[in-house]
Amino acid sequence: MTTASDSVLDFTDVSVAFRSDGPTASAPAVDGVSLSLRRGEIFGIVGESGSGKSTLANTVLGLLPSSATVRGHVRVNDRDVLGLSESDLRALRGDEVAMIFQDASASLDPTWPVGDQIAETIRAHRAIGRRAAREQAIALMTEVGIPDAASRYGDAPHRLSGGMRQRIVIAAALANNPQLLIADEPATALDVTIQAQILQLIDRLRRDHGTTVLLITHDLGVVAQVCDRVGVMYAGRLLEVGTAHELFARPTHPYTRALLAASPNRVARGTRLPVVPAQWSVESLHESEAVAEAEAAQ
C-alpha cells in the first residue's frame, strides 16, 4: 500500500464532466479514477484518443475550462489542489509540478531567445540575478543535450529543430527541479529517432533528479520503452494498472487484451493503440480476441 510519504500524486475517485449546450448530458470525460504515483516512477497513462487521459492530467494544474466540473480529490504531496486559488496554482506550476505538451512550439514564445525563456522560468520562482539565471539556463540546456549551449542561448525558437525545441521546453520544465513532471504526448510530433531520444532524456532526468513522471501516450512502444507502471484508460475509466511487464505479459482486463491482440508487434516503437468501436462491450472484445487467436493459430 502506498503511504503519504512515498506518493507524490494521488487521484481519489476523480470524475470530470463538461457542461454541454445540448439537451442531453454528455458522458463524463473522466469517471471515478483513483491512482497513486510513487516517488521517482514513470507512470504511463495509455488509452485511445478521447479516453480522458489529458483531461485527467489537466486536473492537476487547474488547466480545465470553466465548463468542466471536477469531483473527487487530486493531491500533490498530500495537498488537495482542486479549488486552489489562481495564485496558488501559479506557484505550484513550474515549481512542484511542471507540464510539457506535444507541441513544443506552442509552449515557447516565438520572438524570444530560447535561453532567456529558461532563465525567466528560473527567475519566476527564485530570487536570483540575471547572470546567475543565464548560467543555470546554459547548464540546463547542456544537460538536456543542446550542443554548444552557450552559443544557442540567444537563438529564437524557429532556429532550432523540433527535437531541440522540445529539449528547450524540457529544460524550462525542469528549471526549478519539480518533483512531478506531467508529459502529455511529449514526443508524438517528432520523428521516430528523435522521439526515442526525448524519451531517453526523460528517463535519464528521472534517474538523475528522482523526478516522478506522469507520461500520457497512446503509443504502446513508449510504454514498453520507459514506463515502470501503466494505467489503461477507456471511456474515462481506469481499467487496469500494473507494471509495464505485467501489462504486456498478463493483461487482466479484456479491453487491454484486445488492444494487445490487435497490436501484434506491440513493443515496437510507434505502435499506436487501435481505436475500438465507441459502443464497446465485453462481448465484442471477446469476439475480437477469438478472431485474433484464430488468426494466430493459422
Ligand SMILES: Nc1ncnc2c1ncn2[C@@H]1O[C@H](COP(=O)(O)OP(=O)(O)OP(=O)(O)O)[C@@H](O)[C@H]1O
Ligand atoms: N474542453 C472540452 N469541452 C468539452 N469536452 C471536452 C473538452 N476537453 C475534452 N473533452 C472531451 O472529454 C473526453 C476526453 O478527452 P481527452 O482530451 O481528455 O482525451 P484523451 O484521451 O487525452 O485524447 P487525445 O489522445 O486525443 O488527446 C472526450 O470525449 C473529449 O471530447
